[in-house]
Amino acid sequence: MREEYEKVYSEIFPFWKKITEEDKNYICDNSTAISYMKGSTVHDGNGCSGVIFLKKGCLRLYIMSDEGKEITLYRLHNGEMCMLSASCVIGAITFDVFVDAEEESECYIIPGPVYSYIAENNTDIKIFTLETAVSRFSDVMWAIQQMFFMSVDKRLAVFLLDEAARTGSDTISLTQDQIAKYMGSAREVVSRMLKYFSSEGLVEVSRKGVKIIDKTALRRLTV
Amino acid sequence: MREEYEKVYSEIFPFWKKITEEDKNYICDNSTAISYMKGSTVHDGNGCSGVIFLKKGCLRLYIMSDEGKEITLYRLHNGEMCMLSASCVIGAITFDVFVDAEEESECYIIPGPVYSYIAENNTDIKIFTLETAVSRFSDVMWAIQQMFFMSVDKRLAVFLLDEAARTGSDTISLTQDQIAKYMGSAREVVSRMLKYFSSEGLVEVSRKGVKIIDKTALRRLTV
Numbered sequence: 001m002r003e004e005y006e007k008v009y010s011e012i013f014p015f016w017k018k019i020t021e022e023d024k025n026y027i028c029d030n031s032t033a034i035s036y037m038k039g040s041t042v043h044d045g046n047g048c049s050g051v052i053f054l055k056k057g058c059l060r061l062y063i064m065s066d067e068g069k070e071i072t073l074y075r076l077h078n079g080e081m082c083m084l085s086a087s088c089v090i091g092a093i094t095f096d097v098f099v100d101a102e103e104e105s106e107c108y109i110i111p112g113p114v115y116s117y118i119a120e121n122n123t124d125i126k127i128f129t130l131e132t133a134v135s136r137f138s139d140v141m142w143a144i145q146q147m148f149f150m151s152v153d154k155r156l157a158v159f160l161l162d163e164a165a166r167t168g169s170d171t172i173s174l175t176q177d178q179i180a181k182y183m184g185s186a187r188e189v190v191s192r193m194l195k196y197f198s199s200e201g202l203v204e205v206s207r208k209g210v211k212i213i214d215k216t217a218l219r220r221l222t223v
Numbered sequence: 224m225r226e227e228y229e230k231v232y233s234e235i236f237p238f239w240k241k242i243t244e245e246d247k248n249y250i251c252d253n254s255t256a257i258s259y260m261k262g263s264t265v266h267d268g269n270g271c272s273g274v275i276f277l278k279k280g281c282l283r284l285y286i287m288s289d290e291g292k293e294i295t296l297y298r299l300h301n302g303e304m305c306m307l308s309a310s311c312v313i314g315a316i317t318f319d320v321f322v323d324a325e326e327e328s329e330c331y332i333i334p335g336p337v338y339s340y341i342a343e344n345n346t347d348i349k350i351f352t353l354e355t356a357v358s359r360f361s362d363v364m365w366a367i368q369q370m371f372f373m374s375v376d377k378r379l380a381v382f383l384l385d386e387a388a389r390t391g392s393d394t395i396s397l398t399q400d401q402i403a404k405y406m407g408s409a410r411e412v413v414s415r416m417l418k419y420f421s422s423e424g425l426v427e428v429s430r431k432g433v434k435i436i437d438k439t440a441l442r443r444l445t446v
Contacts, residue, residue, distance in 0.1 A: 063368060071367070092358035094411060095365065123346040130353035135315035137360040141286065142318065144367055149288030 005031050005108060012053060012081060015124040023118050030114040036101035043099035048088035048112035053081050057105025060182075061097050071147070071184045073097065074139040083132045088112040089119065090133055147184045156193050157221035159183050160203065164212055173209040228254050228331060235276060235304060238347040246341050253337040259324035266322035271311035271335035276304050280328025284320050296320065297362040298422065306355045311335040312342065313356055365415060379416050380444035382406050383426070387435055396432040 005028040010016045016024070033055075036042055042059060043049040052059070059076040061084060076082055083090065084097045089112050119125040146155055159179065163172045172179070176194065180187040194210060197203045202218050204211040212218060228251040233239045239247070256278075259265055265282060266272040275282070282299040284307060299305055306313060307320045312335050342348040368375075382405065386395045395402070403413040417433060420426045425441050427434040435441060 063364070065368070090357060092354050092361060094361040095368070123350060127346060127349050127353065130350065130357055131315050133357050133360065134313060134353055137356065137363070138315060138317040140360075140364070140367075144294070145286060145288070145318070148294055 001033060002028055015128055018124055027110055030111055032109050034107050034109060036105045038101060038104050040101050042101055043085040045096040045098045049085045050112045051083060051086045051110045051115045053108040055106040058102040059105055060100050060102045064098055070181055072182050073143055083129060086112045089116050152189055152193050154221055155183055157218045160212055161218055170212040171209050224256060225251055238351055241347055250333055253334055255332050257330050257332060259328045261324060261327050263324050265324055266308040268319035268321045272308045273335045274306060274309045274333045274338045276331040278329040281325040282328055283323050283325045287321055296366055306352060309335045312339050375412055375416055376444055378406055380441045383435060384441060393435045394432050
């Protein structure tokens with residue numbers, strides 16, 4: 001694994017070339033590779049799971065209320081990093097996120113204290129870490145604006161088109177419950193809107209999921 | 224004004240002592256002091272208004288939809304700084320915020336390009352800037368959670384009113400730790416919510432405990 005970690009870290013960490021061999025070893029020796037089944041929990045909002053590098057798969061970051069309501073903040077895809085799961089690394093982050101594997105996912109994890117130890121005396125690492133967090137701030141703001149400001153038809157159209165693009169298939173194999181959860185909406189609302197879309201010939205709803213029929217019309221809704 | 228700027232900047236910028244006299248002069252010579260009337264717009268979401276230091280008053284940061292719907296992200300009080308109004312300073316911030324003066328406010332403004340120029344070759348400034356932005360990320364997440372989940376404020380209001388009724392006193396002589404424990408919540412959550420209640424004039428928080436100021440408004444929160 002050593003070479004594998006080294007290879008990946010040298011690609012994703014802009015500071016990799018500037019740290020000592022000793023620091024590199026410390027990071028690699030303490031890294032773990034974990035595979036998550038689709039649907040499993042990667043980080044449950046408590047403590048500091050460490051800095052997660054997603055080699056392959058899809059992770060969903062979300063916040064959750066006491067009653068179990070969820071808001072999806074953003075998704076991570078192949079080659080992306082999760083800093084918010086390592087709240088101990090960034091002192092200024094005081095909120096808890098949850099992370100689920102939306103697909104079978106392979107991750108490399110650097111424990112928070114290990115990462116912090118190396119970052120402590122290295123301003124390049126500090127800057128990289130903060131910049132990664134701040135760029136997610138922008139993603140989250142976007143999600144919030146979607147959720148608050150966009151009408152449901154627009155949001156649903158955007159969601160269906162995004163999913164189709166992401167999976168490379170015009171059939172979105174998700175239940176209405178799942179779609180509602182990912183959109184931060186209620187199942188009844190999504191169900192009603194899908195019925196409307198279907199009556200307008202935009203989609204076809206079946207047990208298999210939602211099939212996009214008229215992509216052009218759906219796109220018109222998103223502008 | 225020169226001495227005035229210098230005095231304030233040396234207090235708020237942890238990097239002030241480490242930059243050259245030339246850089247200090249460059250920042251001070253390009254700073255402007257602006258007073259805003261209550262209700263006026265400080266930053267309208269477009270472009271880069273610069274780094275704003277709020278000497279006195281209250282600024283509200285919010286996002287706005289095309290239809291004019293608003294979400295308050297957080298408020299700035301005496302002595303605090305606004306980095307989000309200077310999107311040109313932090314490349315990773317790609318969303319627009321609006322800033323209004325909620326009270327008559329005195330501000331010192333450093334133009335974005337001036338601040339960026341000094342920050343460019345100074346990692347201390349970069350780290351300070353990013354850390355300021357990330358800590359606001361936490362504030363924003365808190366506001367979002369309040370707005371979506373709406374349970375903690377309700378629970379805290381219920382708790383305070385119950386305690387007042389039980390003890391026959393409008394002052395709840397408990398630590399924030401104790402309140403959190405009784406509510407089954409986290410101290411940070413309670414502390415933040417009390418700060419919010421206090422800013423809204425519902426309670427007064429002191430070493431003695433929490434004093435209820437506006438019982439009617441607090442009751443409204445519980446329904």
